[in-house]
Amino acid sequence: MTKLWGGRFTKPTNQLVEEYTSSIGFDQKLAMHDIKGSQAHVTMLAECSIITMEESEQIKEGLQKIAGKIADGDVDYSVADEDIHMNIERMLIEEIGPVGGKLHTGRSRNDQVATDMHLYLREKTNELIQLVEAVQAALVSQADQHVETILPGYTHLQRAQPVSFAHHLLAYFWMFERDKERLHDSLKRINWSPLGAGALAGTPYAIDRQMTSDQLGFDKPYPNSLDAVSDRDFILEFLSISSILITHISRLSEELILWSSQEFDFIELDDAFCTGSSIMPQKKNPDVPELLRGKTGRIYGNLMGLLTLLKGLPLAYNKDMQEDKEGMFDTVETLDGALHLLAPMIETMTVKTSHMRQAVNEDYSNATDIADYLAVKGLPFRQAHEVIGKIVLYAIEKQKFLLELSLEEYQQFSNLFEEDIYEKLAPDHVVAVRDSEGGTGFDQVHKQLHLAKQHI
Numbered sequence: 001m002t003k004l005w006g007g008r009f010t011k012p013t014n015q016l017v018e019e020y021t022s023s024i025g026f027d028q029k030l031a032m033h034d035i036k037g038s039q040a041h042v043t044m045l046a047e048c049s050i051i052t053m054e055e056s057e058q059i060k061e062g063l064q065k066i067a068g069k070i071a072d073g074d075v076d077y078s079v080a081d082e083d084i085h086m087n088i089e090r091m092l093i094e095e096i097g098p099v100g101g102k103l104h105t106g107r108s109r110n111d112q113v114a115t116d117m118h119l120y121l122r123e124k125t126n127e128l129i130q131l132v133e134a135v136q137a138a139l140v141s142q143a144d145q146h147v148e149t150i151l152p153g154y155t156h157l158q159r160a161q162p163v164s165f166a167h168h169l170l171a172y173f174w175m176f177e178r179d180k181e182r183l184h185d186s187l188k189r190i191n192w193s194p195l196g197a198g199a200l201a202g203t204p205y206a207i208d209r210q211m212t213s214d215q216l217g218f219d220k221p222y223p224n225s226l227d228a229v230s231d232r233d234f235i236l237e238f239l240s241i242s243s244i245l246i247t248h249i250s251r252l253s254e255e256l257i258l259w260s261s262q263e264f265d266f267i268e269l270d271d272a273f274c275t276g277s278s279i280m281p282q283k284k285n286p287d288v289p290e291l292l293r294g295k296t297g298r299i300y301g302n303l304m305g306l307l308t309l310l311k312g313l314p315l316a317y318n319k320d321m322q323e324d325k326e327g328m329f330d331t332v333e334t335l336d337g338a339l340h341l342l343a344p345m346i347e348t349m350t351v352k353t354s355h356m357r358q359a360v361n362e363d364y365s366n367a368t369d370i371a372d373y374l375a376v377k378g379l380p381f382r383q384a385h386e387v388i389g390k391i392v393l394y395a396i397e398k399q400k401f402l403l404e405l406s407l408e409e410y411q412q413f414s415n416l417f418e419e420d421i422y423e424k425l426a427p428d429h430v431v432a433v434r435d436s437e438g439g440t441g442f443d444q445v446h447k448q449l450h451l452a453k454q455h456i
C-alpha cells in the first residue's frame with residue numbers, strides 16, 4: 001500500500017518499522033474526536049474560502065459516513081496507515097475520491113493529534129467528575145445514617161479518641177471534593193485549542209483559528225504554535241490529579257479492608273462485592289477494595305512515565321510523544337472502573353454499629369477527657385497529662401477500663417476528682433463535647449453533612 005506521505009521515498013517501509021511505529025492499535029480510541037476536529041477544520045476552510053462549500057459538504061458527508069461505520073464497528077484499521085488520523089483520511093479518500101485529500105489543507109497531524117487529545121480528555125474529565133460525585137453521594141448516604149454511630153478514631157493505628165462514623169466518612173467526602181475541584185480547574189487548561197498551529201510554525205493559508213476553537217467549544221486558541229503542538233501539560237496535570245484521586249481511593253479501600261477483617265469487625269461488605277477462596281470455605285475476601293488499592297501503582301506509573309518522556313524533549317513534535325496516549329487511556333479507564341465500583345460498594349456495606357460501640361467501650365480513648373477534666377479544674381494540662389498517664393497505667397495493671405475505676409481510686413491520684421467524672425467519660429459525651437468547628441461533636445457533624453449535601 002502506498003503511503004499518504006510516500007512521495008519522497010524510494011523504498012517501502014520495513015515491515016517491523018511499520019509495526020513498531022504505528023499507533024493505530026491504541027489511538028483508534030480517538031476516532032470520534034478526530035472526526036469532530038476534522039469537521040470543524042473543514043467547515044472553517046470553506047468559510048475562509050480556502051476550499052469551496054461543495055468540497056466542504058462532500059468531505060463532511062464522507063466523514064459522517066465513516067463515523068457511522070466506526071460506531072457500528074464496521075471498519076478495518078490498517079497498520080500500514082500508521083495512526084487514526086491517516087486511517088480516517090484514507091477511508092475518506094476511498095469514500096469520496098480525491099477531494100478527500102483537501103481535508104488536510106492547512107493542518108498537520110501534530111496539531112490534529114493534540115486537538116484530538118484535548119477533546120478526548122475534556123470529555124473524560126467531565127465524566128470522571130460525575131463519577132467522583134457519585135462516590136461522594138454514597139458516602140453522604142452512609143454518613144446520614146451514622147452521625148450518632150461512634151467508633152474509635154486512630155492515630156498511629158492506635159486507638160486515640162472516639163469519633164462519629166459519619167465524621168470519618170465525611171473526611172473522605174472532602175478529599176473527593178478537592179479532587180473534583182482539581183478536575184474542574186484543569187478544564188481551563190484542557191480547553192485551549194491547538195488546531196491551526198500546523199506542524200509547528202503555523203500555516204500560510206488564511207485560516208481562522210478562533211472559528212475552529214469556538215466550534216469545538218474551546219475557550220481560546222493557543223497563542224504560540226510551537227507550544228500548541230508540544231504541550232502535554234494538560235495530560236500531565238490530569239495524571240497528577242488522577243494520582244491524588246487514586247491515593248484517596250486507596251486509603252479508603254485500605255480502611256474498608258481493615259474494618260471488614262475479623263480483628264476490627266466494624267463493617268461487612270455486601271456479598272455481591274466480595275469473592276471466596278478456592279480452598280478455604282470460610283473465606284469472604286474484600287477483593288474489590290484490594291484491587292482498588294492495587295490500581296494505584298499503574299496510575300502513579302503512568303504519571304512518572306509521561307514526566308520522564310517529556311523531560312528533555314526539544315521543541316516541537318517528536319515521535320516520542322506518541323507514547324503519551326496509552327498511559328492517559330489506561331488512567332481514564334482504570335479510574336472509570338474504580339469509581340463505578342466504589343460508589344455501590346460503599347452504599348451497600350453493612351455498618352456494625354454495636355461492634356464499633358463495643359470497641360470504644362473497651363479502650364482508653366477517653367483518657368484525654370480526664371486530662372481535660374482536671375485542666376478545667378485548674379491543673380495545668382501538662383501536669384494533668386502526667387497524672388492521667390499514671391491512672392491509665394494503673395488501670396491497665398488492674399485490667400480495668402477508665403469507666404470501671406471507683407471514685408476512691410481516682411481520688412488516690414488527685415483530690416480534684418468528683419462523681420461527675422463518670423458522665424464526662426461516657427463515649428457519647430466524649431464525642432459530643434468536641435464541638436469546635438469541624439470537630440466530631442454531633443452538632444458539628446450535622447452541620448458538616450448539611451454543607452456536604454450542597455456539593456452533590
Ligand code: ARG
Nearest residue numbers: 023083109110113317321322
Ligand atoms: N500518531 C502520531 C502521534 O500520536 C500522530 C502525530 C504524528 N506526527 C508526526 N509528525 N509523525 O504522535
